[in-house]
Amino acid sequence: MVILENKKYQPIDKTNMRKNLKSAFIISLVTNLIFIVLIGYIGYSKRFSIILRFKNIFKKETVISNNQLKSMNNVSIPVFTEFCNNKSGKKFKILIIGNSLSYHKIVEEIGWNHISGMAxxxxxxxxxxxxxxxxxxxMPDRNICMRISNFAKFERNLPSFDDKSIDSLVNFQPDIIIFQLGENVAIEEQNVPxxxxxxxxxxxxxxxxxxxxxxxCTTPFFPSLEKNKIIEKVALSTNIYMVDLSHLPLLESENYAKDEKKYLGDKSVWKVDGIGIHPGDIGMKNIANQLFITINASLFKSEIAKKQ
Structure with missing residues (x-):
């Protein structure tokens, strides 16, 4: 036979219970606040990359094909075009060997109605x-001359390009040479790389x-990993500087003329897609900035050293 013992239950201490609940609530609140502040700090410090990734989720990637570029540079182009400020100081010469980004004549058939680097x-x-x-x-006192030569034929006819056509450019003996090439190279074709x-x-x-x-030398404005790797090899082999342009449209699509929101030209006159994938005014400004960073650091540093 089991005898049940009567137990006396002690009353609940409500005061201690309230204190414990209050302490638990405060600890939880402080922990959550610390967590929120920490997440906020991380989000703020990484805000630019987060915004960029968010924009990229909704942004339609621009794919550049050779077909889009075939309409460009199909017009008689002089060996070079030249511009000088005709000042009385010592001559300083710049040579740009590029393609349609550097110089393109008027071609009404495609809707390009002025002479400039496209677009x-x-x-x-x-x-x-x-x-x-x-x-x-x-160099405000120097007589500065710039020659620009469109070398799209070099890009499209690698095996048969006549190097005699560059004699006048070599004899120019420039102080700066910029090679802006690669956009028109059909890299997917056999043996071309x-x-x-x-x-x-x-x-x-x-x-x-x-x-x-x-x-x-510059990497292509139209992003291409394979071309970038080749141009890296070329720069290392020839011991010259390399300036990357391919990151510009990848980081901001407004570097493409077609995506420039406040483009001052008339996009409606363009008759081919290839014009819009060229840099507009924003893209051109950014290309000039990228090039000048290297020129400023290398050339004018030595100019200052000569004067000291």
Whole structure:
């Protein structure tokens, strides 16, 4: 037989219970506040990359094809075009070897109605002339001449390009040479990657036979990992500077003329898609800035050293 013992239950201490609940609530509140502050700090410090990733989720990626570019540069183009400020000081010479981004004539069939680097709204706003002004501001007393040569034929005819056509450019003996090439190279075709590398190295070395110019090559404005790797090899092989342009449209689509919201030109007159994927005024300004960073650090540093 089991005998149940009567137990006396002690009353609940409500005062202690309230204190314990209050302490637990305060600890929980402080912990949550610390967590929120920590998340906020991380979010603020990473805000630019978070915004960029968020924008990229909804942004339609621009894919560049050779078909879009075939309409460009199909017009008789002079070996070079030249611009000088005709000042009385010592001559300083700039040479840009590029493609349609550097210089394109009027071609009404495609809806391109003015001479400039495509797709700047005026010649004064293309990267070549913006860069010229930056250099001129650093050398206000110098007689500065700039030659621009469209080498799209080199990009499209690597095996058969006639290097005699560059004699006038080599004999110009520039102080700065910018090689803005690669956009029109059909890299997906067999043997073209190796051929591009070899011909590009040979082209650059041709200019090393006279003088000691500051030489810069750029990666294509139209992003291409394979082309970037080739141009890296070319820069290392020839011991010249390399300036990356391919990151510009990847970080901000307004570097493309077609995506520039406040573009001052008339996009409705364009008859081919290829124009819009070129840099507009924003893209041109950013290209000039990227190039000038290297020129400013390398060329004008040595100029200052000479005066000291």
């Amino acid at each position: 700047a709204t005026s010649i004064e706003k293309d990267y070549a002339h913006l860069l010229y002004k930056k250099i001129e501001n650093k 190796l051929l591009f590398e070899q011909e590009y190295i040979e082209l650059i070395n041709r200019f090393k036979k006279k003088g000691n110019p500051l030489m810069i």
